[in-house]
Amino acid sequence: MDRQEIEDLIARVALRDRAAFEQLYDRVSAKLFGVCLRVLNKRAAAEDAMQDTFVKIWNNADRYNSNGLSPMTWLITIARNTAIDRLRARKKGHQNLDSPGFELVAPGPNPEQSAVAASEAARLSGCLDALEADRGQAIRGAYLDGETYADLAARFDVPLNTMRTWLRRGLIALRECMSL
Template identity: 90%
Template sequence: MDRNEIENLIARVALRDRAAFEQLYDRVSAKLFGVCLRVLNKRAAAEDAMQDTFVKIWKNADRYNANGLSPMTWLITIARNTAIDRLRARKKGHQDIDTPGFELVAPGPNPEQAAVASSEALRLSGCLDTLEQDRGNAIRGAYLDGETYADLADRFGVPLNTMRTWLRRGLIALRECMSQ
């Protein structure tokens, strides 16, 4: 996807440009719906998450510039977090759709971090593959399926603290691999 195009659309959405908002929807909704479906696994729930996602995008577009993320990362993060909030709420039996669903970042001194190419996907998957298989899978499960430490400990049949230690070591190794 063309980064500049998406960025321009978000900037216009921040100015309350409805046409730009609809264009942005047409451009990215399939990707974001894929993400919501992946996390929630149910079409009806994924549709609800999509609706919340775009309401958030509309309301928070003016904060996009401050957070230092690339535009697709920002959009995917909102969709994923909104879907995960719904997943957790489903488990807890209530819903809280008022939280922004994504982390608002203080304007920081690190613009270079936003300049990440899509080759990053290859690098990430390469780095995940260098981890011990279980750790890589645990990190994937947390990100893509919204699994918690408790879910993961269950799935891998290890005590919670062991899971936590494992995964944290995995994250340190991942950080090293990706920082190279």
């Protein structure tokens, strides 16, 4: 996916350019629909999440410039968070994730510094696989299935605080692996 092209489209969407919005939809909707389907696992729910995702993209495109994310990460994060919110809305104690990426961000990070090349995805996969299998699964479960600490503690049948400590150790190991 051509990063500069997507970035330009988002910039034009920020200026309320409907044709650019349509082009952006045509370019990225299949990827985002794949993400929504993966999280929600139901077509109807995924279609609703897609609708919300693109309304958010239209309404918040002017925030993209300053948040330091690469354009596909920004779009995927909106789709993933929107889908996870829908998934969690069925459960008790729901908390809304929907705004990461929309908040104003202190100057510092920029997309060039934080850009993740395609090879990084392979590296992440390698690092996750290098973790103990359970920890890798727990991290994927949180990101792709919206599992909370309580869900994970139940799944692995350990106390909540143990789960927390254990997953944080996994994250530290993951960061060290990815920063090499």
